[in-house]
Amino acid sequence: MPAIEILGLEKTYLVGFWRKRPKRALQPLHLSVEEGEIFGFLGPNGAGKTTTLKMLMGLVFPTAGTARILGHDWTDPEVKAQIGFLPEQPYFYDYLTAHELLDYYGQLSGVPAKDRTRRVEEVLQRVGLTDIKGVQLRKFSKGMLQRAGIAQAILHSPKLVFFDEPMSGLDPLGRREVRDLMEQLKQEGKTVFFSTHILSDAEALCDRVAIIYKGELRGVGAVEDLTSSVQGKVEVIWQGTQIPASMRALGAECHVTGDTVRAVLPENQQDAAIDALRRERIRLIAITPLRTSLEAYFVEKLQHSQIPAGKTVGTAV
Amino acid sequence: MSSRIVHIARNTFREAVRDRVLYNLIAFALLLSGAAILVGQISIDIERLVVINLGLTAVSLFGVVIAIFIGIGLVSKEIEKRTLYTVLSRPVRRWEFIVGKFFGLAGTLVVNTVFMAIGVFGALLYVAHKFTKPDGLILVALYFIILEFLIICSLALLFSSFSSPLLSAVFAFSLFVIGSFSDDLRGFAAMAHGMTRWVATGAAYLVPNFSALNVISAVAHQQPMGSQLILQNTLYALFYTAMALSGAVLIFERRNLK
Numbered sequence: 001m002p003a004i005e006i007l008g009l010e011k012t013y014l015v016g017f018w019r020k021r022p023k024r025a026l027q028p029l030h031l032s033v034e035e036g037e038i039f040g041f042l043g044p045n046g047a048g049k050t051t052t053l054k055m056l057m058g059l060v061f062p063t064a065g066t067a068r069i070l071g072h073d074w075t076d077p078e079v080k081a082q083i084g085f086l087p088e089q090p091y092f093y094d095y096l097t098a099h100e101l102l103d104y105y106g107q108l109s110g111v112p113a114k115d116r117t118r119r120v121e122e123v124l125q126r127v128g129l130t131d132i133k134g135v136q137l138r139k140f141s142k143g144m145l146q147r148a149g150i151a152q153a154i155l156h157s158p159k160l161v162f163f164d165e166p167m168s169g170l171d172p173l174g175r176r177e178v179r180d181l182m183e184q185l186k187q188e189g190k191t192v193f194f195s196t197h198i199l200s201d202a203e204a205l206c207d208r209v210a211i212i213y214k215g216e217l218r219g220v221g222a223v224e225d226l227t228s229s230v231q232g233k234v235e236v237i238w239q240g241t242q243i244p245a246s247m248r249a250l251g252a253e254c255h256v257t258g259d260t261v262r263a264v265l266p267e268n269q270q271d272a273a274i275d276a277l278r279r280e281r282i283r284l285i286a287i288t289p290l291r292t293s294l295e296a297y298f299v300e301k302l303q304h305s306q307i308p309a310g311k312t313v314g315t316a317v
Numbered sequence: 318m319s320s321r322i323v324h325i326a327r328n329t330f331r332e333a334v335r336d337r338v339l340y341n342l343i344a345f346a347l348l349l350s351g352a353a354i355l356v357g358q359i360s361i362d363i364e365r366l367v368v369i370n371l372g373l374t375a376v377s378l379f380g381v382v383i384a385i386f387i388g389i390g391l392v393s394k395e396i397e398k399r400t401l402y403t404v405l406s407r408p409v410r411r412w413e414f415i416v417g418k419f420f421g422l423a424g425t426l427v428v429n430t431v432f433m434a435i436g437v438f439g440a441l442l443y444v445a446h447k448f449t450k451p452d453g454l455i456l457v458a459l460y461f462i463i464l465e466f467l468i469i470c471s472l473a474l475l476f477s478s479f480s481s482p483l484l485s486a487v488f489a490f491s492l493f494v495i496g497s498f499s500d501d502l503r504g505f506a507a508m509a510h511g512m513t514r515w516v517a518t519g520a521a522y523l524v525p526n527f528s529a530l531n532v533i534s535a536v537a538h539q540q541p542m543g544s545q546l547i548l549q550n551t552l553y554a555l556f557y558t559a560m561a562l563s564g565a566v567l568i569f570e571r572r573n574l575k
Contacts, residue, residue, distance in 0.1 A: 013575075054402075054574065057402070057405070057406040058405060058406070059401075059402060059405055059406070059573075059574040060573045060574060060575065061571070061573055077408045077409070077410055078408055079408075080406060080407050080408045080409075081407070081408045083406070085402070085403065085406035087399060087402040087403065087406075089399075090399070090402075090403065091398050091399050091400060092400060092403065093328070093332065093400055095331070095332055095335040095336065096331075104324065104328055105403065105407065107320070107321075107324040108321055108324055108325075108404060108407045108408070108409050109407050109408065110408060149403075152403055162406075
């Protein structure tokens with residue numbers, strides 16, 4: 001059973017003061033996310049990621065379409081007891097302490113009173129806020145607020161967690177910790193759906209990604225599949241600054257960097273290149289096939305002309 | 318009542334306390350102490366009348382200001398600051414949120430009124446040196462003031478569910494002023510003719526009838542209150558509050574939180 005099934009959700013806003021005109025924020029979106037996977041929802045700012053998440057959370061009503069979450073109708077309020085949500089740039093009741101905030105959210109999520117204090121302490125420790133649990137949130141930095149936001153999203157041990165730009169406002173160490181946390185959630189069998197425009201995070205974390213641009217889904221697939229397409233070239237790196245003439249004859253593009261040379265050449269010339277280096281008694285450091293990066297795939301999809309809605313989705317998953 | 322409503326109400330009360338809303342009690346205490354001392358020195362035989370009038374009017378005005386200025390931000394502030402997102406993404410229905418907010422603010426005002434009432438009775442004891450049986454009517458006036466607060470809270474919430482805080486404040490305050498003169502409006506409607514009569518009558522019944530809830534002067538003059546008036550005012554206030562809250566819920570249920 002998919003954790004999330006988005007069935008043609010779309011959103012059109014009416015903008016303007018006097019003469020309202022329609023502005024489509026999201027074209028009919030079809031998407032399926034399997035249980036237990038980390039799914040990245042990628043797109044530049046303004047692509048429609050947050051609108052999609054807000055619709056799934058019931059904060060914004062779709063113009064058309066429907067969705068199912070954990071096998072239930074998405075409008076069923078009880079489904080929400082099984083999901084966690086971190087909004088983009090979260091802001092909380094700043095007159096509360098971190099402990100009070102989580103206790104309040106625990107109450108709203110239906111966490112039994114006897115378990116609540118223990119759960120709150122656990123998640124505070126998990127996000128590294130134990131030492132400042134008694135400090136009012138108005139004194140929190142942006143990064144600390146983000147941690148509090150993550151804590152409230154996982155407090156009630158949800159089966160499915162939605163993160164909207166979870167790395168926003170975090171320093172490199174904080175980003176690393178969030179990545180680790182998302183991997184832990186996956187190991188615990190939870191499904192993670194997160195939106196980001198930071199591709200390195202998605203590449204490092206996600207099982208599958210979807211790319212959205214200007215409200216339109218441009219592609220869906222497993223990160224491994226998207227990035228494993230070999231370009232038919234290999235990268236050869238060797239010690240020294242010497243570039244043998246035979247290597248150039250093979251069609252290699254060579255660049256000297258410090259005391260190593262990096263050469264890119266056709267895959268079918270790989271053995272000949274190794275022979276050439278042996279003949280010259282040059283120390284080979286590495287040979288790796290060149291793979292398409294997620295970034296290259298992302299850029300290609302953004303530049304790609306319009307894909308008929310629905311076609312990509314059903315087949316590409 | 319749903320436990321979620323209780324949690325939301327409790328949090329709303331906690332917010333008001335931590336935002337130092339109850340500090341208004343200090344201003345109220347200073348006003349009433351000063352007035353009691355002054356009245357004790359310059360009035361002869363009407364100290365009781367002046368203290369009750371001034372005290373209850375101050376209770377009403379302080380509460381109305383709090384009800385309007387907190388009430389107008391109850392929903393709009395949560396949307397603006399996006400604190401609502403992490404509440405409504407939980408198993409909380411939108412109507413529960415509105416009702417919880419209402420009870421939280423109403424609870425704040427009741428607590429505030431209780432402290433002010435202690436101040437009024439204290440000032441009365443200071444100037445009159447003893448309580449008399451008709452002083453019990455002050456409790457009826459305070460009860461009506463609380464009913465007035467319930468209506469204003471629900472109206473402020475209604476406006477807050479679709480409008481900006483500034484406009485909500487203007488709407489709520491205007492309704493409070495017009496409602497305070499609703500007896501005059503009904504009198505005008507009775508005298509008018511044709512279309513004007515219909516419009517004036519409609520407006521008179523639409524705006525909250527705060528005139529009926531204002532018995533401060535009658536209490537100060539020790540006029541008796543019938544139990545029928547108490548029942549009528551209670552039913553009227555509860556009905557009006559329920560209608561305004563239902564309106565707030567209906568609007569909020571359809572609102573996109575962009």
